[in-house]
Amino acid sequence: MEQSLHILLLEDDHSFGYILSEYLDLQGFQVSWAKSAEEAINLLEDHLFQLAILDIMLPGLDGFGFAKLLHQKHEQLPFIFLSAKSLKIDMLKGYKIGAYDFITKPVDEELLVAKIHALLRQTQVQKSLPEKISIGKYTFIPAQFQLSCEGEITKLTAREAELLKLLCQHKGELTSRKIALHQIWGATDEFTRKSMDVFVSRLRKYLSKDSQVRIENVHGQGFILFDK
Amino acid sequence: MEQSLHILLLEDDHSFGYILSEYLDLQGFQVSWAKSAEEAINLLEDHLFQLAILDIMLPGLDGFGFAKLLHQKHEQLPFIFLSAKSLKIDMLKGYKIGAYDFITKPVDEELLVAKIHALLRQTQVQKSLPEKISIGKYTFIPAQFQLSCEGEITKLTAREAELLKLLCQHKGELTSRKIALHQIWGATDEFTRKSMDVFVSRLRKYLSKDSQVRIENVHGQGFILFDK
DNA sequence: GAAAAGGCTTAATGAAACCTTAAGGAAGTT
DNA sequence: AACTTCCTTAAGGTTTCATTAAGCCTTTTC
Secondary structure (H helix, E strand, C coil): CCCCCEEEEECCCHHHHHHHHHHHHHCCCEEEEECCHHHHHHHHHHCCCCEEEEECCCCCCCHHHHHHHHHHHCCCCCEEEEECCCCHHHHHHHHHHCCCEEEECCCCHHHHHHHHHHHHHHHHHHHCCCCCEEECCEEEEHHHCEEEECCEEEECCHHHHHHHHHHHHCCCCEEEHHHHHHHHHCCCCHHHHHHHHHHHHHHHHHCCCCCCCEEEEECCCEEEEECC | CCCCCEEEEECCCHHHHHHHHHHHHHCCCEEEEECCHHHHHHHHHHCCCCEEEEECCCCCCCHHHHHHHHHHHCCCCCEEEEECCCCHHHHHHHHHHCCCEEEECCCCHHHHHHHHHHHHHHHHHHHCCCCCEEECCEEEEHHHCEEEECCEEEECCHHHHHHHHHHHHCCCCEEEHHHHHHHHHCCCCHHHHHHHHHHHHHHHHHCCCCCCCEEEEECCCEEEEECC
């Protein structure tokens, strides 16, 4: 519903992580704080993030290692490194992996937030959906819960619209079931996934006038909306 | 692939500007060096840039003023500020205008180039469509779990797609069995490797339309995907 | 040159995931 | 109170797909 921006924070230091996540929260960001790379990997499967802030020095898999994984799986997700020391060699390594920026501790929170806003502005511009979305012969206006085709208008419910919007955001690629459940229903239990199935089925029916438009299932993963 | 990337450098100091533009030129960038905001405005009309590097302290219209203009006219063009002093207030101002980064003099050229590459990668990735990988006559779109050949589409399962992707990442060289098992299955026991064999076999069948495409085994090591 | 280890392919299996229609039932509206 | 809307639950049948098994083949080692 809300267009709050979701940040993944990977930081093993409890007090520092707490302060930073609280501060970011106060600034209106939705923050998920992982204390280890493993935790972060789990979070990535369940949520859609717009930015990752990664501490480098971690026990186990370090920030660099995690970033490499991240870059393979979520190429479009920008990330920033946090580091206690500002070694040039570390920075070069970070940028080489694909880092967006490099911030040294102690962190000036005000500056960090300014950078985050600048970054999100850069990356969100292209990602944001237009008012009207074309899906084959259909036109979908998320703000009005309206789906129309050849003059005929279907009024969608809030849930239907949210799901369709999510599918549109990833048109032509996978919309993870887990992420959809988390984002729309806030739960991933057996009943809720059944409920989601019902919604998918309903959307398919609405979209059945254009045979080019399909919502295909990827077994165990999620759905892909195709429109050609 | 390295189509020359065009950078607009706005810097009034002759010797510093000369050194920097030469260095960037050596790094394979195409650099247009403007010594005043007016000059830069003219250059903008004649060329397509992928990045602007702006000194802040300039006679006449300063870097901030120019950036505002720039941001209005060329919203997509990312820019970096150069500054002799690192005043927080300046940096906040810069980011607020929409700067991508902020670099203080003296400039570490190596670091600057690393940042530039990171930035360009970021901005290029945004525009890229779902990645398509060519394998001989085949086209593989990992995001769609699809393998197509001469119009015929094969839908892959999540596992199949993961394995094929891994093979593609090392096309022409060894994909270690161990690594694949670890990365995809998370286990390396006897049963799991047998399972992997079945997957390799299935991929071979899918890819059998082009005799140039082969998945060859390296005894005890892993597999190599060839496509010519 | 024989034994052992590793590999290839096809087919069977069974659990998990998926699809659709229809029946509750809660909350809001008339 | 009756109606409406919308989400969930139920029910059932269907499909999917990773694994296992089985039989034969290839490579390496001793």
